[in-house]
Amino acid sequence: MIALNGLRDGLDPESPEYGDVIKKITGYLRDSSDPEVRARAADYLGETGDAVVLDALREALNDPHETVRVATRKAIEKLKKAQRPLKDNYGTLICGRDLFRPKKIHTREGQFVVCRVCGHSKFLEDGVKEVVGIIGDAEYSWRQEDRLFISMWDEKTKNARNADIDTLWITEADDLNYGWAIDAVYQKLQNDVTRAKPISEIPVIIKGVPELSEEEIEILQNFGGIKNGI
Numbered sequence: 001m002i003a004l005n006g007l008r009d010g011l012d013p014e015s016p017e018y019g020d021v022i023k024k025i026t027g028y029l030r031d032s033s034d035p036e037v038r039a040r041a042a043d044y045l046g047e048t049g050d051a052v053v054l055d056a057l058r059e060a061l062n063d064p065h066e067t068v069r070v071a072t073r074k075a076i077e078k079l080k081k082a083q084r085p086l087k088d089n090y091g092t093l094i095c096g097r098d099l100f101r102p103k104k105i106h107t108r109e110g111q112f113v114v115c116r117v118c119g120h121s122k123f124l125e126d127g128v129k130e131v132v133g134i135i136g137d138a139e140y141s142w143r144q145e146d147r148l149f150i151s152m153w154d155e156k157t158k159n160a161r162n163a164d165i166d167t168l169w170i171t172e173a174d175d176l177n178y179g180w181a182i183d184a185v186y187q188k189l190q191n192d193v194t195r196a197k198p199i200s201e202i203p204v205i206i207k208g209v210p211e212l213s214e215e216e217i218e219i220l221q222n223f224g225g226i227k228n229g230i
Contacts, residue, residue, distance in 0.1 A: 046075025
């Protein structure tokens with residue numbers, strides 16, 4: 001019990017150990033031979049308010065000890081309470097950690113909203129009406145009021161990122177290999193078969209006068225139209 005109690009302080013979503021702590025507490029819930037430990041583990045998981053623990057709690061509803069089942073039902077009620085603002089703001093939610101939109105999962109215990117990729121609900125942030133992906137001069141991601149801007153290409157590492165973008169901007173940048181960047185981002189988005197919005201519905205806006213070849217324009221035509229922007 002002492003070891004389990006020591007994990008409670010690690011249930012801070014800002015902590016890099018958060019995910020590992022949840023896994024360890026889940027291990028106590030599933031594997032401990034002591035029903036008091038299992039009940040305490042269920043209680044701690046409920047305190048997270050994070051629906052990523054839902055599957056473990058649903059399994060614990062079948063625990064042979066009533067004490068554990070009661071603690072588990074209370075924990076699930078805590079999760080459901082934490083879900084209310086997420087359901088109210090579903091259309092503007094995005095995972096602040098992975099930059100993906102949420103999905104809804106349906107269970108006997110109710111409907112829950114989680115990030116469609118990492119499965120957490122604790123990292124979901126509201127108020128984001130548009131997500132703009134950028135290939136060009138942006139090196140970082142930032143938020144401006146109800147818009148989130150995401151750098152889709154790292155020129156130093158030559159890595160593309162995946163994200164649930166609504167629009168793709170191509171901006172002017174010095175020493176950028178647009179061919180590599182555009183093709184890599186396109187492939188990254190195209191390979192995401194769970195994406196809610198298909199690439200053909202993501203418009204491309206050309207900002208300024210980036211030097212694009214015919215081949216690069218041809219790739220961009222797979223998106224939802226190309227137009228020039230200020």
